[in-house]
Structure formats: structure tokens, C-alpha cells
Amino acid sequence: MSTLLWVIVPYVVLAIFIVGHVWRYRYDKFGWTTRSSQLYEDRLLRWASPLFHFGILFVFLGHVMGLVIPKNWTDAIGMSEELYHFLAISVGGIAGFCTLVGLTLLIYRRRTTGPVFRATTRMDKAMYAALALVILLGLWNTVAGGVLNLGGHYNYRTGVSEWWRSIFYFQPKPDLMAQAPLGFQLHAMTAMALFAMWPFTRLVHVFSVPLFYLWRPYVVYRSRSDRLGSRNQPRGWDRVDTPRR
Amino acid sequence: MRVMAQMAMVMNLDKCIGCHTCSVTCKQAWTNRSGTEYVWFNNVETRPGQGYPRTYQDQDTWQGGWTLTKRGRLKLKAGGRLKNLATIFASPKMPSMSDYYEPWTYDYESLTTAPAQGHTPVARPKSLLSGKDMNISWSANWDDNLAGSTEIVPGDPVLAKVSSKVKLEFEQTFMFYLPRICEHCLNPACAASCPSGAIYKREEDGIVLVDQDTCRGWRKCVTGCPYKKVYFNHRTGKAEKCTFCFPRIEVGLPTVCAETCVGRLRYIGLVLYDADRVLAAASVQDEKDLLRAQRDCFLDPHDSAVIRAAEEAGIAHDWVLAAQRSPIWKLINDFEVALPLHPEYRTMPMVWYIPPLSPVVDVVAETGEDAEDEGNLFAAIDTLRIPVEYLAELFTAGDPVPVTGVLRRLAAMRSYMREINMGREPQESIASAVGMTGAEIQAMYRLLALAKYDERYVIPPTHAEQAHGLEELATECSLDYDGGPGMVDSGPFGEGSGSQTPLAVENFAALQRRQTSDFGTDPSDKAARVNLLNWDGNGSPSGLFPRRRSEDRADEADRS
Structure with a gap:
């Protein structure tokens, strides 16, 4: 059971995530967008959207800190367990709370504003449910484990994190997850569900963060392309033609 | 010198009768689909009026275009690159649907399904956004012909800048139409605002386009464009804008709006310009110098040094010849009657206008005086401050001198040609009063009043060596043709997803x-x-x- 949940499913999800994105990008560049609904309503969005997005950016950084960086690295730079714990609870808690408030407002807005709800696809609804569940469970782990100290102490950095890293160097350690508290297990499971649907939702816009904008020249020039129509010429269908200059 | 070619348009506002044919045919060709109901690549505004979207010219509010920093450097008015990225999650200065209008249709079905009843059944307006019943309270040309003028016209941001008091009494007001398309600027603020780099200017003809595959829907271009001519397709989540009908231009045909213009007031042709001078020209300190600065960017296609540089830059010879015959170049440079719309936005717009003399003529005619006499008209141009100041706010950043110059030339042409039409001796004094010769006035008259199709539209087709790329590929599946230009299908990920029809x-x-x-x-x-x-x-x-x-x-x- 634990092999299925913490070895097979993660690799399947990882494969769907990567192959799904490649496929979606090649098949559906036109559909690769934020699908903003600002035009329909912007009074709620003006507050809720930055709250959610900046919140989740910090949550993401927190996860990089907790999952990607091994404990002995932070030990090596002399960061004490207490300092790490304090940072994780305070920054993580605030960021998580902002994310949750933003998401709640956004979902409320989506449900109550007629035009926005009409523009919501079934995929959007499933994605919102998964996203909300993941965030709620994550926040619950932080609050229950870190603040209320329910169910005894659990250091995820020697448990969940090591399992997470083990997936990526192909020596999975499912036992670590099997021993983790239920809250962490559920958080990981719902997160995997979210990652599996990710390439097929509007969440793909995460991979379009336009950082290049900071360096590129203001005005972009392009030469009219020689290709026919709007699609690339498929290989093997070259026209009989004089060679290109 | 880096020579580039720009496809440009000039509109003669005296001839615009405000029939909206250009808007309707443009809409039929380009934006007659779901998600673009409110999108008018071409619209016709009554001036004075609030325009579309409402009050778009008020850049203190909408923050479009460019501005100068204290050190005199050009900067996007909405903020620099970092601020632009930081506000990406909720674009703060984007017009909402209420600044455009809520698109609607009618519930026609109720007409055919209504049971036999005493009253005639009514097709109620239904919102295309929410699907609910709605009250129609605004549209793209709600204030056409000064409708509702005492309520709506005071909200005109251009009028607010005019110092003279404007009377809205019916018999003392003035009015003209302003057809607008995308300006295809030399220094486009929409392209500069686009975080994804999806908006680009074509090297060959300067047409500004949105790459639909690269656009990610960040909506920054809508804020960036001071003319508000980039629209957000609310179904596909992508930005769309006027394309200058590039598929037609590429084969030497004028745009749909120009082709169908009833008044034949549009001119299309090439202008050669020096790309190296654009940045300096857009950054001149005094807004009133922007008109001259932009004119100085243009290159004389008859100059042998320019012709040589153009050839070195890879511009084909037939394009240079077309630039020499270009009506745009004549109207801007030879006759100096065309002016850019809002040069103070510093985007270097390339759709220019011949300001209308008709508000002045109307006033003179109403007084019972001879409205074709150059003395009466010159005097009226000087005394009628409101139309002149208003036109100056539109076309010359508030400087009345160039506008007066153009109006005097138009008045002189009227007067000079009247003498000829009446069979009298043409009076060279009228021509010399506006710094022209009689021959020049007659040439200008020919271009403005009589010019035929191939004189108004001098459009060199895309060069012959590349023409094979424009032909329809016979091996394509015949069904691909069905979608038509810009038409989108619905894929599994919402409106417009999936692969595109060419x-x-x-x-x-x-x-x-x-x-x-x-x-x-x-x-x-x-x-x-x-x-x-x-x-x-x-x-x-x-x-x-x-x-x-x-x-x-x-x-x-x-x-x-």
C-alpha cells in the first residue's frame, strides 16, 4: 500500500506533470493563458488576486526552504532549530493565511459574479476544489503541528522532506511517508492530485512568469515569417521550391 | 541612418459623414465573434464627446503612453518594468466593462415561441456576459451626433483642456467625427508594456500585431496603449488589436475600413523613416515640439542618399518607388496638412488626420457671409478660438499654430478652386497667402477631392520573391479553410483552446x-x-x- 501511494503514484504524477505540460504547450499554445476575468469585475479582484498570488509565492518559497534544502545544510550555516521553526511558523503562517483569504475571496467572487461564473469551466471548478483543499490541509499542518502541538512533535524535515527528495534521486523512501502524521499524508496526496491536473488547467500560466521582460528591449521587432498560414509546416511535407536565400 | 518602411494612413476629417460603415465592415471582418462583442478595431467618435472607451484620452486617469522622467528619459506612464511586473496580478489602470459597454443580444426566440396573445411579444435585451435581462444604457457610439450633449459632452477630457468657455447651446456648438483605428505607432507603448513580448512591430511594414500564441493575458497592453486600441478578448483571454488588415495589405489591397469608406476619406501609403531617430524624437522636452520631431524622423524618398540607404536596409526598389508616390508622404510633407492624433502621448502614431475646416465654414455660412471667401474664412479661423483650440488639443499637443496653418491652407484651397470653377482667373495671391503656389494648390485639390482608387491607396504588394509564402497551400485539409480568418474553435480547455486554423x-x-x-x-x-x-x-x-x-x-x- 505504501509503495503504491508513495512510490508509484508520485512517479505517475511526475510523468503526467512533465509530459502533460510538453504536450499542452505543443498542442495548445493559444489556450495557454491566465484567462483573466478582470474585465468582468475588478473591485474584489483588485485586493483578492494580489493577496492570493503574493501569498502563494511566499508559500512556494517556504516549500523550497522546507522540502528542497536538506536539514544539514541549514545546520551547516548555523541556523538553529528554533530559528527555523520560528521562521516557518510565522512567515509560513502569515503567507498561508493571506493565500487562504485571497482564495476565499476569489472563489466567492467567482461564484457570485454572474459573468465570472459563466466563464468558469468544469476544469476550473475541479482545480479550485483541489487547490483549496491542498492549502487548507497545509495550513492545518502548520497550525496544528507547529502552534497547537496536537498529536505530539513531528519534524517534517527529517520525514516528508527526505521522502520528497528521494523521489528525485530515484531511491524512493516510502516508509518515511507511511510513518508521517495523517495531515501530512493527506496534504501530499491532494497535492499530487493537483499536480496531476495542473497541465490541463489554467495553472499552466505559472510557467509563463515573464521575468524576461526586465531585460528585453521595449519594442519587439519581428520579420514576417515565410511559413504558410499560422502553423509550422509539418516535416516531410516540404514544398518543391527554390532553396532559401 | 537605419531606413525602415511604415504603412501609414491619413484620414481627411472634412469628408467624414459619421456613417460608421468602416466600423461595421471592420467588425464583420474581424471581431464578429464571441468574446469580442465590445471590440471595435475601428470606431467613429463624435467630437466633442467622451470617446470609446469613455474618457480614454484622460491619461492622468488611465496612465497610457509614455512620459519623461526628471532626467528627461522616456518611461512608460503606468510605471517602469518592475512596477509593471509587480502589478501583474490585478492590473490597476485597466478600463472595466462599464467603461466600454456591456454587450447584449435580444431574446429573439420569444418572438417565435410566444403563444397567441393580446399584446405583441417583445424580444428583451439579454446581456452577453451574464445571460440575464439588462437595461441598455451605453454602447460604442451612444453619444453619436452629440446625443445627450449637456450631460455627456462636459465629460470630454479634451474639452476640459480648452481654455475658452464652451457653449452647449445647440446653435453655438460645433461637431465633427473622428474615425479611429490602431495608430501602428513607431514607438508603441502597448508593445513596450507587454510582459510576454507578444506584441511586435513588423520589420517590413511597421504593422503592430499581437502574437496570439505568445500572449498570456497579462492585460498590460490595454493599460499601455493611450488610445485604448488593444482589447482583451474575454473568452479566449488574449489581447487583440487592429491588424491594419495585413492579409489584404500584403497583396496590395487597402484595409477593409478604407475600402468601404463611403466618403473616400482614407489614404494609405508608405512612409520611410529613420529608426535611429525615433527614440530621440519621442523624448523631446517640450510636448509642442513632438510634431516637428516626428516629421523630422521621416525620410524623403526622393533623396538619393535615402534611396541608397533603403536599398542597403533591404527595402525593395518597388517599395521605394511606392514611397515616392505615397499620398501619405505628400499630405504630411509636401502639403503639410496632415497631423498626428495626440502626439503628446509620445508613441509616434502613424495614422494622421487632416483637421476639419467644416466647423469654421458652418459658422461663417450661418452668419450669411460668403463661406468660400478666403478673407472671411481666414478671419473666422483666427476669431473662432474654440474649434481651433480643441483641434490643437487633439492633434498638436495644444499648439494652435500648426492647426491654424492647416485650416488656412484648406480655406485657401476652397477659395482658389472656387475662382477656377466659376470660370474666373485663379488668384495667385490666395495661394501665396498660405505659402503655396497655384500649381501646388491644384495638386492638393486633386489628391483631396478627386483622387482615384490607385492614388488614394499606394500599397506595394509584399515582394515577389516572398509571394509564394502567401499563396494558399493546396494540400491543406479543405476543412481548415472553414474557420476563416481569426476564427477560433472551442477546445477542451475553454474558448479558443487547441490548435489553430490557419x-x-x-x-x-x-x-x-x-x-x-x-x-x-x-x-x-x-x-x-x-x-x-x-x-x-x-x-x-x-x-x-x-x-x-x-x-x-x-x-x-x-x-x-
Whole structure:
């Protein structure tokens, strides 16, 4: 059971995530967008959207800190367990709370504003449910484990994190997850569900963060392309033609 | 010197009768689909008025275009690159649907399904956004012909800048129409605002386009464009804008709006400019110098040094010849009657306007004086401050001198030609009063009043060596044609997702044939369906209207 949940499913999800994105990008560049609904309503969005997005950016950084960086690295730079714990609870808690408030407002807005709800696809609804569940469970782990100290102490950095890293160097350690508290297990499971649907939702816009904008020249020039129509010429269908200059 | 070619347009506002034919044909060709109901690549505004979207010219509010920093450097008015990225999650200065209008349709079904009843059934307006009943309270030209003027006109941001008091009493007001398309600027603020780099300027002809595959829907271009001519397609989540009908331009045909213009007031042609001078010209300190600075960017296509540099820059010789014949170059440079719209936005717009003399003529005519006498007209231009100041706020960043100069030239042309038409001796003094010769005035008259199709539209087709790339590929699946230009299908990820149908263009020879033939030709190898983008109003090709019953009956009779 634990092999299925913490070895097979993660690799399947990882494969769907990567192959799904490649496929979606090649098949559906036109559909690769934020699908903003600002035009329909912007009074709620003006507050809720930055709250959610900046919140989740910090949550993401927190996860990089907790999952990607091994404990002995932070030990090596002399960061004490207490300092790490304090940072994780305070920054993580605030960021998580902002994310949750933003998401709640956004979902409320989506449900109550007629035009926005009409523009919501079934995929959007499933994605919102998964996203909300993941965030709620994550926040619950932080609050229950870190603040209320329910169910005894659990250091995820020697448990969940090591399992997470083990997936990526192909020596999975499912036992670590099997021993983790239920809250962490559920958080990981719902997160995997979210990652599996990710390439097929509007969440793909995460991979379009336009950082290049900071360096590129203001005005972009392009030469009219020689290709026919709007699609690339498929290989093997070259026209009989004089060679290109 | 880095020579580049720019496809540009000039509109003669005196001839605009505000019929909206350009808007309607443009909409039929480009934005007649879900998600773009409120999108008007071409719209016609009544001035004074609030424009579309409402008050778009008030850049203190909407923050479009460029501004200068304290150190004199050009900067996007909405903020620099970092601020632009930081506000990406909720674009703060984007017009909402209420600044445009809520698109609607009518519940026509209720007309046919209504039971027999005492009252005539009514088709209620239904919102295309929420699907609910709605009250129609605004549209793209709600204030047409100064409708609701005492309430609406005071909200005109251009009028707010005019110092003279404006009277809105009916008999003392003035009015003209302003057709607007995308300006295809030399220094486009929309492209500079786009975080994804999806908006680009074509090297060959300067047309500004949105790459629909690269656009990620960040909506920054809508804020960046001070003319608010980039629209957000709310179904596909992508930005769309006027394309200068590039598939037509590429084969030497004018844009749909120009082709169908009833007043024949639009001119299309090439302008050569020095790309190295654009940044400096857009950054001049005094807004009133921007007009001159932009004019100085343009290069004389008759100058041998320019011709040589153009050839080195890879501009084909027939394009240089077309630039020499260009009506745009003549109107901007030779006759100096065309002016840019809002040069103070510092985007270097390339759709220019000949300001209307008619508000002045109307006032003179109402007084019972001779409205074609140059003395009366010159005096009226100098005394009628409101129209002149208003036009100056639109076309010269508030400087009345160039506007007065243009109006005096138009008045002189009226007066000079009147003498000729009345069979009197032409008076050279009228021409010299505005710094022209009689021959120049007659040339200007010919271009403004009589010019034929090929004089108004001097459009060199895309060069012959590349023309193969424009032909329709015969091996494409015939169903691909069905979608038509810009048409989107619904894929599994919402509106417009999935792979695209290619944009197909008839080849140049076929279009040329149709253009020059005396009867309505019908390309027999095409399915019987009319692509309005290519249709030139010449005859009615089959498929434009459903077949008549009598024709069907005749067919049956033939078969039996």
C-alpha cells in the first residue's frame, strides 16, 4: 500500500506533470493563458488576486526552504532549530493565511459574479476544489503541528522532506511517508492530485512568469515569417521550391 | 541612418459623414465573434464627446503612453518594468466593462415561441456576459451626433483642456467625427508594456500585431496603449488589436475600413523613416515640439542618399518607388496638412488626420457671409478660438499654430478652386497667402477631392520573391479553410483552446483579377462561402445570399 501511494503514484504524477505540460504547450499554445476575468469585475479582484498570488509565492518559497534544502545544510550555516521553526511558523503562517483569504475571496467572487461564473469551466471548478483543499490541509499542518502541538512533535524535515527528495534521486523512501502524521499524508496526496491536473488547467500560466521582460528591449521587432498560414509546416511535407536565400 | 518602411494612413476629417460603415465592415471582418462583442478595431467618435472607451484620452486617469522622467528619459506612464511586473496580478489602470459597454443580444426566440396573445411579444435585451435581462444604457457610439450633449459632452477630457468657455447651446456648438483605428505607432507603448513580448512591430511594414500564441493575458497592453486600441478578448483571454488588415495589405489591397469608406476619406501609403531617430524624437522636452520631431524622423524618398540607404536596409526598389508616390508622404510633407492624433502621448502614431475646416465654414455660412471667401474664412479661423483650440488639443499637443496653418491652407484651397470653377482667373495671391503656389494648390485639390482608387491607396504588394509564402497551400485539409480568418474553435480547455486554423489568403493574381474585372467573379475552386475579408463590394458572389427558391426549382427541372 505504501509503495503504491508513495512510490508509484508520485512517479505517475511526475510523468503526467512533465509530459502533460510538453504536450499542452505543443498542442495548445493559444489556450495557454491566465484567462483573466478582470474585465468582468475588478473591485474584489483588485485586493483578492494580489493577496492570493503574493501569498502563494511566499508559500512556494517556504516549500523550497522546507522540502528542497536538506536539514544539514541549514545546520551547516548555523541556523538553529528554533530559528527555523520560528521562521516557518510565522512567515509560513502569515503567507498561508493571506493565500487562504485571497482564495476565499476569489472563489466567492467567482461564484457570485454572474459573468465570472459563466466563464468558469468544469476544469476550473475541479482545480479550485483541489487547490483549496491542498492549502487548507497545509495550513492545518502548520497550525496544528507547529502552534497547537496536537498529536505530539513531528519534524517534517527529517520525514516528508527526505521522502520528497528521494523521489528525485530515484531511491524512493516510502516508509518515511507511511510513518508521517495523517495531515501530512493527506496534504501530499491532494497535492499530487493537483499536480496531476495542473497541465490541463489554467495553472499552466505559472510557467509563463515573464521575468524576461526586465531585460528585453521595449519594442519587439519581428520579420514576417515565410511559413504558410499560422502553423509550422509539418516535416516531410516540404514544398518543391527554390532553396532559401 | 537605419531606413525602415511604415504603412501609414491619413484620414481627411472634412469628408467624414459619421456613417460608421468602416466600423461595421471592420467588425464583420474581424471581431464578429464571441468574446469580442465590445471590440471595435475601428470606431467613429463624435467630437466633442467622451470617446470609446469613455474618457480614454484622460491619461492622468488611465496612465497610457509614455512620459519623461526628471532626467528627461522616456518611461512608460503606468510605471517602469518592475512596477509593471509587480502589478501583474490585478492590473490597476485597466478600463472595466462599464467603461466600454456591456454587450447584449435580444431574446429573439420569444418572438417565435410566444403563444397567441393580446399584446405583441417583445424580444428583451439579454446581456452577453451574464445571460440575464439588462437595461441598455451605453454602447460604442451612444453619444453619436452629440446625443445627450449637456450631460455627456462636459465629460470630454479634451474639452476640459480648452481654455475658452464652451457653449452647449445647440446653435453655438460645433461637431465633427473622428474615425479611429490602431495608430501602428513607431514607438508603441502597448508593445513596450507587454510582459510576454507578444506584441511586435513588423520589420517590413511597421504593422503592430499581437502574437496570439505568445500572449498570456497579462492585460498590460490595454493599460499601455493611450488610445485604448488593444482589447482583451474575454473568452479566449488574449489581447487583440487592429491588424491594419495585413492579409489584404500584403497583396496590395487597402484595409477593409478604407475600402468601404463611403466618403473616400482614407489614404494609405508608405512612409520611410529613420529608426535611429525615433527614440530621440519621442523624448523631446517640450510636448509642442513632438510634431516637428516626428516629421523630422521621416525620410524623403526622393533623396538619393535615402534611396541608397533603403536599398542597403533591404527595402525593395518597388517599395521605394511606392514611397515616392505615397499620398501619405505628400499630405504630411509636401502639403503639410496632415497631423498626428495626440502626439503628446509620445508613441509616434502613424495614422494622421487632416483637421476639419467644416466647423469654421458652418459658422461663417450661418452668419450669411460668403463661406468660400478666403478673407472671411481666414478671419473666422483666427476669431473662432474654440474649434481651433480643441483641434490643437487633439492633434498638436495644444499648439494652435500648426492647426491654424492647416485650416488656412484648406480655406485657401476652397477659395482658389472656387475662382477656377466659376470660370474666373485663379488668384495667385490666395495661394501665396498660405505659402503655396497655384500649381501646388491644384495638386492638393486633386489628391483631396478627386483622387482615384490607385492614388488614394499606394500599397506595394509584399515582394515577389516572398509571394509564394502567401499563396494558399493546396494540400491543406479543405476543412481548415472553414474557420476563416481569426476564427477560433472551442477546445477542451475553454474558448479558443487547441490548435489553430490557419489564416488563408487568396493569391494576389486572383484578387487582382477580381479587383479589376467589370463583373462579380466567383472563384470556382472555393466552397460557396464568402470571405468578407476579401470581398471588395464588386457584385454578389454566390453564397453571399441564400439561393432563391426559383433557382432551386429551375435546377430540379433541369435534372428531371
